[in-house]
Amino acid sequence: MSDLLDPLLLGFGVALTPANLFWCLAGALLGTLIGVLPGIGPVATIAMLLPVTFTLEPVGALIMLAGIYYGAQYGGSTTAILVNMPGESSSVVTCLDGHAMARKGRAGAALATAALASFFAGTVATFAVALTSPALVRFAQLFGAAEYFALMVFGLVAAMVLAHGSVAKAAAMTLLGLALGLVGTDVNSGQRRFTFGIPELADGIGFVPLAMGLFAIAEIAVQLERHFVRPAAARVAGLWPTRAEAREAAPAALRGTLVGAVLGVLPGGGALLSSFAAYALEKKLARDPGRFGQGAVAGVAAPEAANNAGAQTSFVPMLALGIPPNAVMALMIGAMAIHGIVPGPQVMTREPGLFWGLIASMWVGNLMLVVINLPLIGLWVSLLRVPYRLLYPAILVFCCIGVYGLNNSAFEVGLALVFGALGYAFAKLGCEPAPLLLGFILGPMMEENLRRAMRLSRGDPSIFVERPISLVLLLLAVGLLATVLAPSVRRARAKAFAE
Amino acid sequence: MRARLTRVGPLAGGLFALSGLIAVWIGSDYPAGEARRMGPGWVPVALGWSLVVLGAGIAVAGLASRADERLPESDLRPLACLLAGVAAFALLLEPAGLVAAILACVGIARLAETPYRPVETVALAAALAAVGAAIFVFGLGLPIPLFGR
Numbered sequence: 172m173s174d175l176l177d178p179l180l181l182g183f184g185v186a187l188t189p190a191n192l193f194w195c196l197a198g199a200l201l202g203t204l205i206g207v208l209p210g211i212g213p214v215a216t217i218a219m220l221l222p223v224t225f226t227l228e229p230v231g232a233l234i235m236l237a238g239i240y241y242g243a244q245y246g247g248s249t250t251a252i253l254v255n256m257p258g259e260s261s262s263v264v265t266c267l268d269g270h271a272m273a274r275k276g277r278a279g280a281a282l283a284t285a286a287l288a289s290f291f292a293g294t295v296a297t298f299a300v301a302l303t304s305p306a307l308v309r310f311a312q313l314f315g316a317a318e319y320f321a322l323m324v325f326g327l328v329a330a331m332v333l334a335h336g337s338v339a340k341a342a343a344m345t346l347l348g349l350a351l352g353l354v355g356t357d358v359n360s361g362q363r364r365f366t367f368g369i370p371e372l373a374d375g376i377g378f379v380p381l382a383m384g385l386f387a388i389a390e391i392a393v394q395l396e397r398h399f400v401r402p403a404a405a406r407v408a409g410l411w412p413t414r415a416e417a418r419e420a421a422p423a424a425l426r427g428t429l430v431g432a433v434l435g436v437l438p439g440g441g442a443l444l445s446s447f448a449a450y451a452l453e454k455k456l457a458r459d460p461g462r463f464g465q466g467a468v469a470g471v472a473a474p475e476a477a478n479n480a481g482a483q484t485s486f487v488p489m490l491a492l493g494i495p496p497n498a499v500m501a502l503m504i505g506a507m508a509i510h511g512i513v514p515g516p517q518v519m520t521r522e523p524g525l526f527w528g529l530i531a532s533m534w535v536g537n538l539m540l541v542v543i544n545l546p547l548i549g550l551w552v553s554l555l556r557v558p559y560r561l562l563y564p565a566i567l568v569f570c571c572i573g574v575y576g577l578n579n580s581a582f583e584v585g586l587a588l589v590f591g592a593l594g595y596a597f598a599k600l601g602c603e604p605a606p607l608l609l610g611f612i613l614g615p616m617m618e619e620n621l622r623r624a625m626r627l628s629r630g631d632p633s634i635f636v637e638r639p640i641s642l643v644l645l646l647l648a649v650g651l652l653a654t655v656l657a658p659s660v661r662r663a664r665a666k667a668f669a670e
Numbered sequence: 671m672r673a674r675l676t677r678v679g680p681l682a683g684g685l686f687a688l689s690g691l692i693a694v695w696i697g698s699d700y701p702a703g704e705a706r707r708m709g710p711g712w713v714p715v716a717l718g719w720s721l722v723v724l725g726a727g728i729a730v731a732g733l734a735s736r737a738d739e740r741l742p743e744s745d746l747r748p749l750a751c752l753l754a755g756v757a758a759f760a761l762l763l764e765p766a767g768l769v770a771a772i773l774a775c776v777g778i779a780r781l782a783e784t785p786y787r788p789v790e791t792v793a794l795a796a797a798l799a800a801v802g803a804a805i806f807v808f809g810l811g812l813p814i815p816l817f818g819r
Contacts, residue, residue, distance in 0.1 A: 243754055341729070343686040343724045350693050350717045362700055362710035365693075388752055395748035395782050527763045557802060560783050560793060565778045567752065568798050571759040572768075584760035588753050595749050599742055622708045630706030630752040 176273040178527045179301055185528030186535050191231050192318065195532050198235035199539045203243020207383040210394045211566050213243045213259075213630055215387035217502045218379045219573035229510035230525045234532040237486070237576060240499050241533065243575040244442055244479045245540045249551050249663035252278060253404040261442035261478040268463060268470030275466050278413040282653035284468055285617055286544045288424035293537030294427050296435070296483035300490075303529050304519065307491035311516040316623035317634050321644035323617045326438030326494065327610060328648040332655045333437065333444050334603045341606045344597075348607035351376055352614020359622065368376050371572075371582040380574050380583045381611060382498060383602040385592025385597070387570045390596050391522075391563045396453070404552050406642045410545060412468065423453055427473035431480030436487050438496040438609060445481030477530065483533055490526060494613070496603065498647065501612040546579035569665035579609050678739040679732010680739030690721025733797040748782035759767045768807065772799040 185191060188390040205216045215235050224232035248260030252269035265285065272281040314322070327345050334341040354365045355375030412420065430452060431445035453462050453473045463470050486503075488496045493514030495501040504514045512522060519526045544551070574587050597604055628634035636642045675681075693714050703709025732739070759775040776795035780786065806812045 180734075191766050222806075224811060225812075239685060300724070327702060337728075339724065340682060341727050343721065343728060346717055346721045346724065347686065349691055350714065350721065351690065353714055353717070356699075357710040360701070360710045362702060364710055364714060365696055371802075388756065392749040392752050395752075493736055512745070560787075561790075562781070564755075564779050564780075564794060565798055567779050568759075568772050568775055568802060571756060572802055572806050572814070575763060576759075576806060576814065580814060581760045581763055588756045588760065591756065592708060592749070592754060594683070599744060600678055600685070601739075602682055617715045621713070625705055625708060628706075 174412050175301060176310075177183065178305075178408075178523065179531060181523060182527030182529075182531030183535075184299075185230060185436065185524050186234065186532040186573040187245075190228070190439035191528065191532065192535070194227070194231040194235040195199045195238050195536045196539055198238020199242040199536050199543060200232070201235075202239040202244075202542055202553070203246035203249075203540065203551065205239070206243035206248075206262075208244020208246075208553055208562065209250060209256055209258050209561065210390060213240045213385065213503050214498045214502065215570060216243075217499060217506075218382045218387075219569050221379060221502065221506060221578035223571060224506055224509060229507065229522075230528050232506055232510065232663060233503060233525065234536075236503060237529060237533060238536045240442075241479060241482045241536060242540055243611040244475075244482050245286060245289055246551065247478075248289070248471075249282065249544070249548065250555065252281045253407070253552060256304060257601075259442075259493050260273040261446050261474070264446050264474045265471055266469045267450075268465070270405070271464060271466035272471065276408065277416075277459070277466065278407045280416055280468070281471050282407065283410045283545060283550060284412055284471050285419045286541050288420065288427065288472040288476040290422050290481040290537050290541045292428040292431060293358055293483060293540075296480040297534040297537070298433055299432050299484055300487055300491065300533070301527075303484075304487050304491045304530070305385075307487060308516045308519050313640060314492075314628065315393075315638070316620040317638050317641045318644070320607075320617060320620040321635060321648075322612050322626055323620070323666050325644045325648040325651075326496065327606075327613065328651050330606050330609050331440045332651050336601055336603060338655055340600075340602050342603070344607040345490070345643030348573050348610025348612075349614040349617065351381070351607070353618065358615075358619065363582050369606075371580065375581050375615075376586065376611075377578065378501060378612065379577050380587035381590050382502070383570050384587040384592075385594035385608065386498070387566065388587060388591030389553060389594025389598055389604075391566060392458060393592070393598050394478075394559065397565065399412060404555055407548060407552070410548075416468045416577040418644075420468045423469035423505045423531075424474040424476040426456075428474035428480045430473075432484045434477075435481030435484030436496065438488070442478040442482040449477030452544065462542050466512040479537075486529075486533075487633055490529070493518070494616070495609075497630065498608045498612075501608070504612075524569070675733075676741060677732055678741055679735060680729045681733060681741065683727070683729025685725070686728065687722050687725030690718045690723075690725055693718030693721065739794055751782035752779055754781075764815070767815045768803060769799045769816055770818070775803050 196250040205211050216239055247262035248265050250256055250258030251265040252273050255270035257263045267283045272650050331338055332347055351487050356363050356373050427449040430449040434445045453469045454460050454571040484502055485496050487502040488494050495504050507514050550654055571584055573657050697711050697714030697718055700711030700713040701709035755775040755778040759771045759779050762771040762774055774794045780791045807814055
């Protein structure tokens with residue numbers, strides 16, 4: 172027991188210093204803010220703030236960036252419930268029953284349920300991260316180049332299968348991402364690849380301009396095209412759920428937490444997928460599924476618990492293996508790199524203060540978020556009255572400054588422009604950008620490990636099936652692909668995403 | 671036939687196949703090496719061919735499909751204004767400084783909205799320039815020129 176307790180105490184010692192408490196609060200507030208505002212998500216915000224972290228201690232920087240991610244999960248539900256519009260993509264399903272509750276005059280109860288379910292999930296997930304990360308670190312000692320390559324293949328396949336829409340398009344987006352990741356100087360031979368003679372591309376395409384183009388600029392363009400008129404927010408009267416509501420919400424929150432905690436670890440998982448899966452599960456388990464969409468409390472508690480749990484457990488592969496399962500975690504790795512910390516299993520032993528401090532800060536941050544969200548709800552609601560025509564130029568300008576500030580490079584701002592246009596085209600063609608981003612991040616690591624493994628085996632590809640861990644991972648990947656291509660699963664998947 | 675070619679499937683598939691072809695074409699110039707000692711060209715070419723095959727598959731499936739997935743109607747004005755705003759920012763920042771870059775970026779990006787509100791735009795641009803300078807230059811000390819060199 173003290174194996175878990177001692178490191179956690181060390182972590183709380185780090186997380187509870189005044190400076191780190193401040194950064195935690197700053198992250199949680201900022202996360203709630205961008206969560207409430209539709210049209211800007213955690214990826215763009217964290218990318219924008221990377222240059223800010225130059226001046227911070229590494230622990231403080233990571234604590235703040237993490238707070239933005241899980242804080243956005245809290246804020247997103249507020250918009251979903253009160254105006255029937257998801258503040259974050261991970262609170263799309265919360266609109267269904269959350270807003271239905273608000274129309275019935277139970278807005279306060281829905282908000283309280285969402286916040287308390289998220290807090291419960293956050294608490295459980297903090298301990299899940301603390302328990303599983305060290306185990307995974309020990310397991311990772313067995314990994315060689317072949318295993319890392321197989322793990323990344325499995326990760327990319329999982330991300331394709333879990334992406335919205337067509338699997339073929341997701342696969343193509345992944346491959347395109349892998350190819351984009353190769354741009355720049357090859358570390359083994361010094362050969363410059365796909366640089367078109369542009370010296371700025373010798374170090375490769377920057378992750379921040381890519382993410383900013385695909386996730387911020389393209390998103391604003393799509394939003395502006397819709398010409399939406401923001402509906403009025405529902406009134407909030409009385410925050411507390413009735414006893415019957417609480418009795419229905421509690422088990423749903425528990426199930427949602429478990430679903431989220433498991434799915435968060437998967438590549439391509441995280442908050443978004445967790446909330447969809449948890450909602451589908453509740454609907455399946457309910458005695459009276461017809462109530463869903465009419466204001467069922469379980470339909471608020473489960474996805475809100477799941478997205479918060481998923482957001483937090485997605486830190487596990489990033490912390491323990493140095494492999495990011497989603498775009499936000501890739502940015503966290505970028506933030507570590509800025510401070511000279513090489514991500515991977517060695518972080519836990521070399522930087523125990525950072526590792527455990529970050530984990531402990533998640534629980535502290537969740538506690539702050541309940542306090543921020545419930546009493547201050549009026550403040551967040553008034554933010555929704557700011558019209559989008561004032562908001563989008565601000566988002567655009569801060570994105571530009573963020574991209575420029577990272578490397579003082581106007582070229583990278585131009586790169587963000589190119590990816591903004593590309594991201595818009597992808598949106599029109601129904602191609603999800605998330606798999607591309609994941610491929611882009613993993614591309615160089617995959618090539619490196621593939622080449623290393625093949626060198627070790629003297630060119631014999633059977634190294635990937637002779638080593639047991641690698642074999643199991645590859646079989647899992649093949650199995651996943653096979654199940655998705657099977658007609659019955661395909662129908663079920665289409666149905667699940669249609670909801 | 672022409673209507674079918676502008677559906678989502680063939681367009682997306684074509685885009686992927688084209689990117690694959692570019693990767694194969696350029697990647698073939700790099701030494702491929704052999705399996706035991708892969709050169710810098712091996713992975714790009716392999717990826718490129720996979721993209722060609724997958725893209726062609728998506729395009730053909732889209733052409734053959736009965737479901738009529740037409741490209742959603744697009745209004746390119748907002749996108750064009752946003753991109754022009756970003757371009758102005760990138761081009762003006764180093765020669766003219768942060769303040770001018772922000773004013774130009776906001777002024778152009780606001781053209782995405784009709785009707786154009788000049789007074790509000792000027793006020794917003796000035797406010798954002800002040801906030802941007804306060805946070806990033808004075809607050810965080812990033813080495814960004816305020817008024818050009």
